[in-house]
Amino acid sequence: MMRQLLLEGPAKLRWNEVDEPELDDPAAAIVRPLAVTTCDIDVAVLRGAYPLAGPYPFGHEAVARVVQAGSSVTAVAPGDLVVVPFQISCGACSPCRTGRTGNCASHPRMSTYGLGTMGGLQWGGLLADLALVPHADAMLVPLPAGIDPAAAAGASDNITDGWRAVGPPLAETPGADVLVVGGDHGSNSIGLYAAGIAVALGAGRVVYADDDAGRLAIAARLGAEPVEGPPPAKLGSFPVTVDASGSEQGVRCALNSTAFDGVCTGTSVFLTDPALPLFAMYSRCCTFRIGRAHVRPAIPQVLDLIAGPFDPALVTSAVVAWEDAIDALSEPPMKLVITRAEDGADQLAAS
């Protein structure tokens, strides 16, 4: 038996005793999560602001230790530290082969760890002693030596989500100015990661607009230019913009501030459709992209940045011990990391 954290409702969690996963396929691996961090959606669910009904096994961003690998697995071996992408992807179907791993066709769409019925309950959560990775070679990404698992846990999802909002457009227009709009109902860590990654990628001006003093201070530490206050109608003209606000005012500000031929990426979930400035976007040939990130192919690039100029730990609100997870999650800060030390038995299993 093993312990798994179960979310029963907003701010309501408990440890559950369940059967350990079994290595049922030569392509699979079993991993032991060592550092797990909350996703922006987790925080909204815990605060009762996002309707994801429990009970479900919780946690979907993690760095883990491989404890067992199937006979056909070659990319990782027992003992390796790995980033576990939150999305289940086979690596072989048509969407996976074209980098759209969030829409893997080998499993029900949106199959993920730790997101309840939305992600398919059979994958479990990563706040657990063990987790089954069905396609180890396609999914797992070895963690480069020297990177702290607690800092990199968000590479499973939110850090990589921030990267996709600025990395590809900055590759098209190197050195371009970037605007990120944040807000209380938004994808807060993702917006900050996007700002920090834009700075690390050598963007021109990186402006971070928000009305929250805490997030503005983090943005400044990441090297962005903080602009305080609720989003105005327009903040200037930026080739690359990001709406991480989750509000109509915020997404309108980001879109109205997108330059001619610019790209705006929406990283937040809207539960009601905002009115968009489509005439202005049409006139300026703006592209607006919104949707789940396809994380797996981008994770190695994100890890390269973490090994270099980008420090995601600047976004982390708190790091707590595994045994304190329930207490810490009952009033979750923006970005909580939960870690555990490995005991002798773990190291034995890993060797």
Ligand SMILES: [Zn+2]
């Ligand atoms: Zn997530």
Ligand SMILES: [Zn+2]
């Ligand atoms: Zn696939």
